[in-house]
Amino acid sequence: MVSKKFIDDIKKFNSMYKLDMPASPKVRELKILQGFQDIISEEVKEAEDIFEMYKGKNSDDLSKEERLEILTAVSDWLGDMVVYCFTQAQSWGLPMEDVLNVIMDSNFSKLDQDGNPIYDDRGKVLKGPNYWKPEPKIKEILKRDLKQ
Helix, strand or coil: CCCHHHHHHHHHHHHHCCCCCCCCCCCCCHHHHHHHHHHHHHHHHCHHHHHHHCCCCCHHHCCHHHHHHHHHHHHHHHHHHHHHHHHHHHHCCCCHHHHHHHHHHHHHCCCCCCCCCCECCCCCECCCCCCCCCHHHHHHHHHHHCCC
16 A cells, blocks of 8 residues: 555654654654644645635636646645654554555445445545444554554
8 A cells, every 4th residue: 555665764754853653552642642633734724825726717727737736736735744644653653554454445335235435515435334434443453563
């Protein structure tokens, strides 16, 4: 799912910037989680800069250069959030590759009884009748890795 180079780079980044890197899952102080929420909230708000790039146009009305600029900005914006999330996960000692695999498997269970996706008005995928929660499997992964 995620390249070994990416995971190695996250570890290198955490090491370089002297961020915590426990070998197994570790509960950290609440202020760490609150600080991370604040950082991610700032990152999410950066989408407003991307909204401005549309200049009141529909996507079909944008020039090739404008589309490229928007796609570049969206790539950087999403990439920054992924890096922040993986860096934070590393500082908690969380095995994110395993966790993400479970979450994706759970997402595949959201189809309706006929195997079709269900969406809300925003395009969010909703849970179907065969949906199963990922938390029990995530808990098993963490039990496996947790050292008291």
